[in-house]
Amino acid sequence: MTTTQLAVLLGLGVGVGLLVIWRELVGRVGRLPHPVYAAQRLTGTADPGAELADLAADVNDVTGAGGFAGRLGRAVLRRGGGWSLLHVPYRDLALLRRSVAWFLGERAICAAVGLVLPTAASVALAIAGVRLPFVVPAVSGLVTAVLLSYVPLYTVADLARAKRAEFRRAMATYVDLVALERAAGSGATQSLESAARIGRSWAFQRVRDELAHARWAGVPAWEALRTVGRDLRLPELTDTGDVMRMSAREGATVYDVLRTRASAMRSELLTSDQARAGSRTERATAPLAATAVVFMLLLAAPVAMRIG
DSSP, X not given: OOHHHHHHHHHHHHHHHHHHXXXXXXXXXXXXXXXXXXXXXXXXXXXXXXXXXXXXXXXXXXXXXXXXHHHHHHHHHHHHTTOGGGOOOXXXXXXXXXXXXXXXXXXXXXXXXXXXXXXXXXXXXXHHTOOOOTHHHHHHHHHHHHHHHTHHHHHHHHHHHHHHHHHHHHHHHHHHHHHHHHHTTOOHHHHHHHHHTTOOSHHHHHHHHHHHHHHHHTOOHHHHHHHHHHHTTOHHHHHHHHHHHHHHHHOOOOHHHHHHHHHHHHHHHHHHHHHHHHHHHHHHHHHHHHHHHHHHHHHHHHHHHHHO
């Protein structure tokens, strides 16, 4: 082993040792337990309820109190919260119930990984005897860090797109349930709340949360739906809020309007599903055609060799 290789190994060992010491000295930042877990310990209840557990998980996600990414993101917010280069998708994070600190922490971690990977590769090559100029790992590290820092941005966008599609499917059922509640003689607010209590999916839970916040804040339920629909780019909530506001203020019969709206939403979902299925079928045609061409070439090869 040469002197350079020994120095590189000693440097790596010292770096790992310092990282372990820093981890032990700093440790995890303590945080107060959620009231659900405190009540569980005080009462001795094995399971206080699935909805309460989901609520506790949502609170941890929104506050960004879950792990190293949240702490790192808060440090980034303190130093560069107003930078336009961060590209924070506030609406998508609100839909996913993720905090800005968590998102920035994930971007910082990805950037750090991209910055370290070329350096680690150059060190491994140096140990193997291949020496690269200092410019190569430095430039490639910066480029890789910038590229990997955009991975959480695209991941959040894809997750939000899937959540919105799932929410639209749930809202088609929710609008039908609201129409049935109105046909049974319930008021506008009661219809919205009763219909939201029927479903058990995350979309119905989200509507229940927003309606509960509106009730405690003294805001009409339809106004809360309209506000959330605009903030999260969910037009289904906005349309439902508009219809129920018309019913509450003008006393209009909205049963037929709601049923028509629900039918139109299902038709839109069916059309989008058919278009998606058609595009996937077209994409699957190319590999099949390529396989058929290769098979025909295999069959024709012996004949061509005999002729030749």
